[in-house]
Amino acid sequence: MTAPYSGSCNCGAVTVTISAEPVWVRQCWCGQCQKAAAGSATNNALFATDAMTVNGDVAWKGYTAASGNTVEQGFCPSCGTPIFGRNSSRPSSWVVRLGFLDGDHDLKPTTAIWLEEAPEWAMIDPALEQFTRQPPPPPQAP
């Protein structure tokens, strides 16, 4: 399945539709993500915010990451389902948590990051591109 994508939290209070393809889909094993993701990695699809329509209230909470950037988690205040992540270094795009998206989309992580913080028992697909910490930023446009 391709765009548009739709998503819903566990209680249905927040729904999102997205009219574009993601820039990337990554799995993150940093310690903060393990707290946000009930012990596993977060799985994140980066979308341009201008392609998103959000219905319902989203609660946000931020912290300063090791990079110095402000990272904020967006979640449903009624059921706690993680929905978004945003990073001050990427003001025009947010990640959407893969579990939030409905049904039969074909999106899947192609990269796993922050593996140095993954638990011993973590199962990581060897076919994924892997980084011990943050991947380098994409090359600048000429």
Next chain:
Amino acid sequence: MPHTGQCLCGQVRLTVDGEPLGARSCWCRDCQRIASGSATVNVLFPEEAVHYEGEISTIRMTADSGNTVERGFCPQCGAQLYSKTIEPAGMPMRVRAGTLDDPELMAPSATIFVDSAPAWAVMDTTLPRYSRGLDSPLLEESA
């Protein structure tokens, strides 16, 4: 020594004065929403051993198991804290492994609700994998 933990923002703190009864990964559809697309990883404790401090939001839902469960999360940062079964009574409480100060306190020893896992999910094939709950058929060891 009790086991300790906290949410992402530190508003909720956890003390457990007991040892884990087990740990497992759950791929039910609700858990994938809770775990940002992964399985939840849950460390099981007797409910009376688990003590929280701080403000907690709760929601009661009918889980894929058919049981009535209460799920707790931090209202400030959204971190998922626990799931406990209201009906039937007496089941162990599931503390989300990521909230423990030692998330490796106990490695998962089983994987449940494998039927609803995404195609890209990677699982430890040396552990028992249940199609749904613990009373459902086991998957065969992969060749």
